[in-house]
Amino acid sequence: MKATHNGSIRRSLGTVGTYATLSVISLIMIIPFLWMISTSFKEPQKIFTYPPQLIPTTFRFENYADVFKLIPFEWFYFNSVYIAFLVVGGTVFFASLAGYAFARIPFAGRNFVFLILLSAMMIPHEVTAIPMFLFMRELGWIDTHLPLILLPIFGAGGVFGIFVMRQFFITIPKELEEAAMIDGCNRFRIYGQIMIPIAKPGLATLTIFTFVTNWNEFFDPLIFINTRNLMTLPLGLSLFTDEVGTAWHHLMSATVMATVPLLIIFFLAQRQFIEGVAMTGLKE
Amino acid sequence: MVLGFTLLLLFPMGLALYMSFTDWPLLGDHKFIGLDNYQHILSDSLFWKVLTNTVYFTVGLVPLNIILALLLALLLSKNLRGIGLFRTAIFVPVMTSLIVWSIVWKYMFATDSGLINQLLMVFNIKGPAWLYDTDLAMPAVIVTSVLKNVGLNMVLFIAALQQVPRSLYEAATLDGAGKTKSFFNVTLPMITPTVFLTVVMTVIGSLKVFGQIFVMTQGGPSNSTKVLVYYIWEKAFKLFQLGYASSLAFVLFFVVLVLTLVQWQLRKRWVFNESDA
Numbered sequence: 001m002k003a004t005h006n007g008s009i010r011r012s013l014g015t016v017g018t019y020a021t022l023s024v025i026s027l028i029m030i031i032p033f034l035w036m037i038s039t040s041f042k043e044p045q046k047i048f049t050y051p052p053q054l055i056p057t058t059f060r061f062e063n064y065a066d067v068f069k070l071i072p073f074e075w076f077y078f079n080s081v082y083i084a085f086l087v088v089g090g091t092v093f094f095a096s097l098a099g100y101a102f103a104r105i106p107f108a109g110r111n112f113v114f115l116i117l118l119s120a121m122m123i124p125h126e127v128t129a130i131p132m133f134l135f136m137r138e139l140g141w142i143d144t145h146l147p148l149i150l151l152p153i154f155g156a157g158g159v160f161g162i163f164v165m166r167q168f169f170i171t172i173p174k175e176l177e178e179a180a181m182i183d184g185c186n187r188f189r190i191y192g193q194i195m196i197p198i199a200k201p202g203l204a205t206l207t208i209f210t211f212v213t214n215w216n217e218f219f220d221p222l223i224f225i226n227t228r229n230l231m232t233l234p235l236g237l238s239l240f241t242d243e244v245g246t247a248w249h250h251l252m253s254a255t256v257m258a259t260v261p262l263l264i265i266f267f268l269a270q271r272q273f274i275e276g277v278a279m280t281g282l283k284e
Numbered sequence: 285m286v287l288g289f290t291l292l293l294l295f296p297m298g299l300a301l302y303m304s305f306t307d308w309p310l311l312g313d314h315k316f317i318g319l320d321n322y323q324h325i326l327s328d329s330l331f332w333k334v335l336t337n338t339v340y341f342t343v344g345l346v347p348l349n350i351i352l353a354l355l356l357a358l359l360l361s362k363n364l365r366g367i368g369l370f371r372t373a374i375f376v377p378v379m380t381s382l383i384v385w386s387i388v389w390k391y392m393f394a395t396d397s398g399l400i401n402q403l404l405m406v407f408n409i410k411g412p413a414w415l416y417d418t419d420l421a422m423p424a425v426i427v428t429s430v431l432k433n434v435g436l437n438m439v440l441f442i443a444a445l446q447q448v449p450r451s452l453y454e455a456a457t458l459d460g461a462g463k464t465k466s467f468f469n470v471t472l473p474m475i476t477p478t479v480f481l482t483v484v485m486t487v488i489g490s491l492k493v494f495g496q497i498f499v500m501t502q503g504g505p506s507n508s509t510k511v512l513v514y515y516i517w518e519k520a521f522k523l524f525q526l527g528y529a530s531s532l533a534f535v536l537f538f539v540v541l542v543l544t545l546v547q548w549q550l551r552k553r554w555v556f557n558e559s560d561a
Contacts, residue, residue: 018359026373032388035399052402120294124492124540126513127533128296130520216381218495223521234383238499241387248391255384266379270372274439
């Protein structure tokens with residue numbers, strides 16, 4: 001009797017300890033965001049107050065309006081959204097087609113080509129960036145969005161997509177296809193009407209992955225884009241820190257606007273997202 | 285299509301290799317100079333500084349990241365009320381743009397208006413100028429980076445922990461193993477493939493650190509946080525020494541390649557495979 005009593009005390013102490021540890025770490029994760037939101041509403045002279053204020057005494061909404069006057073923020077946003085949209089669409093389309101081909105259509109040297117693709121995935125992006133820059137300069141594509149759209153679709157991101165999709169298609173039983181072939185379906189109908197619907201979880205994972213990677217991409221915009229109106233959010237905001245480095249209230253308003261929509265989307269889709277990451281077991 | 289992929293990945297790779305043997309300015313002709321760039325690297329004192337910084341970052345970040353991620357995964361795989369909330373809190377930075385995260389943390393570390401120093405002031409401590417101190421800047425960047433990415437490894441560990449068969453724990457308990465003992469004798473050996481994967485990926489990711497350095501310190505103060513990719517970027521796209529930058533990039537490539545191969549070999553020694561059992 002006494003032993004079990006001790007046991008349950010220890011267990012509830014353990015639970016309390018777990019909650020305490022988790023709360024502390026979660027707080028460290030969340031506080032920067034709260035501080036960012038708080039600063040975004042502060043008046044410039046109230047940023048440095050003692051003791052620190054989490055809830056400002058007066059809310060200064062003009063900070064948000066000012067951002068649009070100081071930097072072409074609406075353009076950063078628009079560029080990021082439409083580029084991400086095209087890159088995700090393109091990657092999912094091409095990667096699922098190629099992934100299907102690698103999984104199901106036997107052609108000469110298939111495994112060899114696949115191996116080359118996988119090894120190409122290992123090349124650090126920074127190595128090929130320099131020749132790619134020259135290549136894009138030859139084409140006259142510097143300071144346009146074309147490299148930011150085409151390179152992710154047909155570069156390492158695309159190869160990653162092929163790899164993910166191939167893994168999904170391989171697990172689908174062959175009998176399904178054979179039955180459809182007997183019914184007179186061709187490859188493209190099989191791909192479109194049978195394989196794609198079954199591979200939905202794979203497509204969802206790839207969509208989320210590609211979106212997050214592309215939305216956060218920084219290195220490519222940094223080397224390919226010079227004009228302010230053509231910049232994407234990460235690049236635009238990073239350069240903004242240099243120019244008006246001390247105007248933290250404006251900078252924080254801009255980062256709130258850049259982050260909050262993403263957090264809302266994440267909150268709605270978190271279950272699929274976390275499962276998707278765990279399922280593929282792969283990082284960018 | 286496959287040809288396109290190969291061309292877009294392998295052709296630039298070949299060109300990069302050729303460029304690493306040349307003196308290649310942005311404008312004007314390039315000339316072939318053989319191994320001169322690589323010889324120059326060996327005597328480039330800034331290169332050694334940069335390499336040391338990169339190793340410092342990696343050695344500082346990887347153990348912290350893996351241990352924290354594993355600890356969090358162990359806590360979060362318990363069936364507790366409100367666990368989803370904690371998972372979300374820890375995973376949110378993974379979703380946030382690295383640049384935005386770095387900007388916010390640069391602000392947290394700011395000397396006068398940063399929250400960290402304001403909190404220290406409450407305890408009457410005058411906080412240091414974190415990002416302007418040669419000893420503190422790198423640790424600050426490391427902490428920022430660990431918090432940014434720990435959620436990703438955590439999720440992978442949660443997935444791995446869920447796949448450990450319950451029966452093994454029951455057997456361990458019957459043998460009289462306590463919690464600590466069954467963690468080291470059952471849990472850890474069973475999840476070694478995931479530990480291996482996360483370590484390799486995190487090491488490779490750390491060697492390529494760039495965004496947080498660009499935003500938080502620009503490599504400073506006095507080069508104390510200048511890392512390899514930042515140096516490559518500076519040489520190639522600021523100073524337009526494309527040949528020298530290419531040879532630096534190949535040094536990075538070989539480090540990544542060798543590390544991957546070595547770890548692949550070592551894996552056989554310490555990763556538990558079900559087929560070996």
